[in-house]
């Protein structure tokens with residue numbers, strides 16, 4: 001039997017109570033019978049003799065005592081019955097209350113507190129029998145989104161469906177608990193010499209929970225990440241782990257599974273604890289850093305390849321962390337997404353970028369990246385509009401970049417967001433195109449203003465024929481669909497010259513310099529005549545030209561400026 005109810009905690013208590021009631025009842029009955037026998041043996045014969053007129057009748061006092069004894073037995077018995085009934089009712093109510101306190105009402109599984117107690121008991125019994133206990137932490141992937149898209153009712157039904165699959169995939173003696181919203185834990189004893197059974201169980205669980213669920217005619221994609229920890233191996237502090245420590249270890253292994261692609265399981269290993277500590281530091285640092293303005297915009301030039309002119313900048317966020325130094329978005333964006341901080345982080349860097357962009361010449365555009373999670377935020381376009389209004393920045397100069405890989409998750413949502421952004425006059429480009437498997441039909445149905453070819457194809461197109469073929473196909477697709485193209489990741493003159501065959505396309509990449517903070521753009525923009533006060537720039541430029549001091553500079557790796565067309569011309 002699978003111990004999904006709180007039986008292991010309450011069983012012993014129930015037996016003790018029952019014993020106590022039995023002893024009291026036995027005492028009452030024995031005392032009453034002894035009294036009855038004592039007085040009866042004295043009174044009985046005298047009553048009989050007096051009836052037969054063979055002697056004097058019973059002593060009045062004894063007779064009264066005897067009658068009183070009978071009354072006591074009758075009263076005692078009925079009171080005893082009453083008490084039993086009351087006790088039973090109370091016990092049933094207590095049992096119900098305990099059940100509610102120790103189990104999760106939605107799934108009927110143990111809750112965290114009772115699960116821990118049961119696992120501790122299981123570990124002790126297993127050790128006594130020469131066995132060990134494995135604890136599995138099971139977390140549903142992206143469950144929050146299911147709730148957000150479909151409502152909590154569907155979310156609850158999905159949890160029930162998954163709990164059924166979970167219980168069905170476990171061995172008969174397993175304990176199962178619901179530890180958090182979409183987090184379950186299971187534990188069962190095993191023979192340490194035959195631990196292959198655990199990987200079998202874990203693979204089955206990943207497979208069965210990962211099958212699409214049909215809930216109220218909605219097909220829901222669901223997967224689970226699982227972490228495993230065993231009681232016969234040393235824990236985080238090198239001690240034999242108890243239930244609490246096992247849960248912590250399995251939790252760490254489960255997060256490891258999440259970070260390595262989800263829908264899989266991992267065994268706990270001690271170095272994972274260090275990763276976890278690092279991750280916790282990152283999380284806390286990100287939360288603190290947003291408030292302290294440590295997330296700052298860097299800018300990468302976007303160039304019209306034919307004319308070599310600057311057309312705008314893509315804003316790329318950087319974390320200027322006092323603890324870690326300058327951190328790449330590839331590290332902090334996924335963590336900020338996981339801890340629900342991406343909205344606040346993005347808002348903070350976009351706000352700064354809008355202020356920076358106001359100092360640029362009015363024809364220059366500002367492109368910003370958004371996370372797939374923001375794509376799902378129904379208030380995203382309103383929030384963006386508020387930022388634009390606060391900064392008095394014209395929406396026509398703003399471009400939102402949506403990565404291709406997030407489109408397939410919810411095309412309908414993407415479509416409505418793109419439409420609402422475009423209604424406000426904001427442009428929308430499809431970023432990292434070529435990496436996300438969009439279909440042509442999708443591409444046609446989503447009203448993008450631009451396609452950006454992923455840098456992995458562009459930077460390798462000289463040495464790799466496949467990359468060149470993909471770049472060519474995307475350039476032709478852009479022509480066919482009348483969608484302007486931007487090539488990202490231009491690192492060499494060779495790539496630039498190759499791309500010039502496609503006519504009017506935009507480009508960006510390290511050839512034009514690395515992304516730089518706003519403070520380093522100002523002077524350079526003035527030199528190029530792209531600051532917000534062109535009349536001033538024109539005077540300065542004329543002055544410099546007259547002094548024979550060319551504005552064009554040799555580029556350097558650390559973000560030196562380039563005059564693009566010159567480089568393009570070789």
Ligand code: C2E
Pocket residue numbers: 300315316317328329330333346349369370371401403431432455459488489490491508509510511515
């Ligand atoms: P992305 O939007 O595709 O940005 C281009 C990335 O390519 C940038 O990396 C940029 O530094 C890098 N890059 C530019 N030119 C070259 C080149 O010639 N060669 C090579 N090898 N790389 C080049 P970065 O800044 O590390 O950004 C990485 C990704 O992080 C971005 O990819 C974008 O998806 C994301 N990201 C950046 N800022 C934000 C943000 O504020 N919000 C969100 N949601 N995502 C952001």
Ligand code: MG
Pocket residue numbers: 314369401431
């Ligand atoms: Mg981008």
Ligand code: MG
Pocket residue numbers: 431432452454455488
């Ligand atoms: Mg990109």
